[in-house]
Amino acid sequence: MTTEATGRAATELRPLRRDDWDDWFDTLIRAFGGVDESAEERALWRDLTPCERSIGAWDGDELVGTAGAFDFRLTVPGGASVPTAGVTMVGVAATHRRRGVLTSMMRRQLDDVRAWGEPLAVLTASEPAIYGRFGYAAATFGLHAEIDTSRVRLSVPAGTDDVRLRYADPGASLDVCEAVYARTVPLRAGMLARRPGWERLGVLDPESDRGGASPLQCVLAERGGKVTGYVRFRVRPRWTESGHNGEVQLADLSAVDEVSEAALWRFLFGIDLTTSLKVRGRPLDEAWRHLVSDVRRCDLRVRDALYVRLVDVGAALEARTYQAPVDVVLEVEDAFCPWNAGRWRLSGDAKGATCSRTTDAADLSLSVRELGAAYLGGVSLGSLARAGRVREARPGALTEASVGFGASGGEPWLPHGF
Structure with a gap:
């Protein structure tokens, strides 16, 4: 149980109890306009909701925020199936906007995902502008x-x-x-x-x-x-x-x-x-x-389709393979998950990879958002550099990394929402 200050009052974050699911889902539906799902669809989401991985934000006796995280396995370049938190059912009551409720839920959720040992979090965004500040970026289309x-x-x-x-x-x-x-x-x-x-x-x-x-x-x-x-x-x-x-x-x-x-x-x-x-x-x-x-x-x-967030930079970059040999030092910015910030040496090829902390000079500098965008191979680090979002310190490092991170087995694709 966690209490977060929201500017006007304290909002309490609690794990979702099964008995509270209907109120929790009603709060979500209202946040998305108030048109309820069919009985069939509602029953399915109730069955699929992992209550132990879901939270509610409470203002006294009033439920004002919802967030959940499905337990997924995501295919990454090279074919590995990686444990991944599927962020879902995120909503805040219109009466409690701009009070930090969403930020507090995202903070709690990413801390939980890290504790669960899942190196990735993914979501589909109802409003893409919202999730960039929490480190998510569009990675599939x-x-x-x-x-x-x-x-x-x-x-x-x-x-x-x-x-x-x-x-x-x-x-x-x-x-x-x-x-x-x-x-x-x-x-x-x-x-x-x-x-x-x-x-x-x-x-x-x-x-x-x-x-x-x-x-x-x-x-x-x-x-x-x-x-x-x-x-x-x-x-x-x-x-x-x-x-x-x-x-x-x-x-x-x-x-x-x-x-x-x-x-x-x-x-x-x-x-x-x-x-x-x-x-x-x-x-x-x-x-x-x-x-x-x-x-x-x-x-x-x-x-845009799937948004990706690296929760553990080292584990995530080691989980995938690379189309061509790559050996680069990445200077990563991550204000929301500071355990990721700093320099990482990534060495890998089509057979596997290692990624560990280093004090060596950076070859490329970027934020965790750019890593998320490029992670599945659907967004080029080169195109991000041309947009000013990746900076090259060692000549040739950008080309090396861009080729290595490229898509293998076809463009990445999210087959259905969640």
Whole structure:
């Protein structure tokens, strides 16, 4: 139990008790506008919430702040699965803004994450401007698209016609879909190894969230009698005086090989009575971008996704590998987690890395935010330097580090929110 001064009164931070969960979640919902989740979704979040890793801020008998941290494992460059705190459900009552409630919760949470021995904390930001002061930075990005499937055609690789597609009930097919997803997790940085229960997130389908679209549908891809991919989607029927104008809304797509993936995309492009395909939060380097006949009619946009914070600089940098040999001394600034501040020698390559304290002269100077942005390989240290956020002291050190930190196994990607 911790008491924090908030300017006008003392706010007490307490671990979340299961009996307080409904009040805690109601406080969060109100902070996000007051529109409640469906009963199905609310029940799932209740089941998934780790109360022992969650806190509430209390002003007397009033609950005024919420924050939680899921127990994740995150794929990092090189394929390692690293213990990671998934920061979530952060909210402060509008009556208690600008009193330090959020700062006190973030302070407590990062201290807890360090004590748990988790070198990374990650989040998805409702307001990106908020979390930079706590050391978080955008490290992955998602591709959005609205594809005119009435005019864009897909050229698929050889072997695609050998893939069998069949409809399946989304709930009944959870196990086989989850097995496909699990096979893809080690292959791309930024992916989350889902613990039991999380697979249910992908088939939540409250009518209130459909916006006039169909219930969730699922199609499986099979090769040699084995499931090699799946797609979940909705169809929003639309008609005009000139005919059909329906929209396909992609919810999730995963496959273990390129031909199964291509077969699923071709299916989405060819659904009867539809003329557009809406895509949200896909990998930046996904293959379909190179299969379309007219990329301009795909209306591509990029949006920030996963924000990364190094809680233990040494352990985090040792957990990943590096595309090319790197041996640099990093001068790290970290006012919010001062145990990270100072000089670190990072030596690594594609086989592994070491990172330890040093008194040697710095080669590069940067804050923990820049390290978080570059950590998964999706943001270049070179581009950060051109923005004035990384400073080079030893000529050549920036190029060496930029190449070493680069993405391996494709652009990093967050497969779903939390």
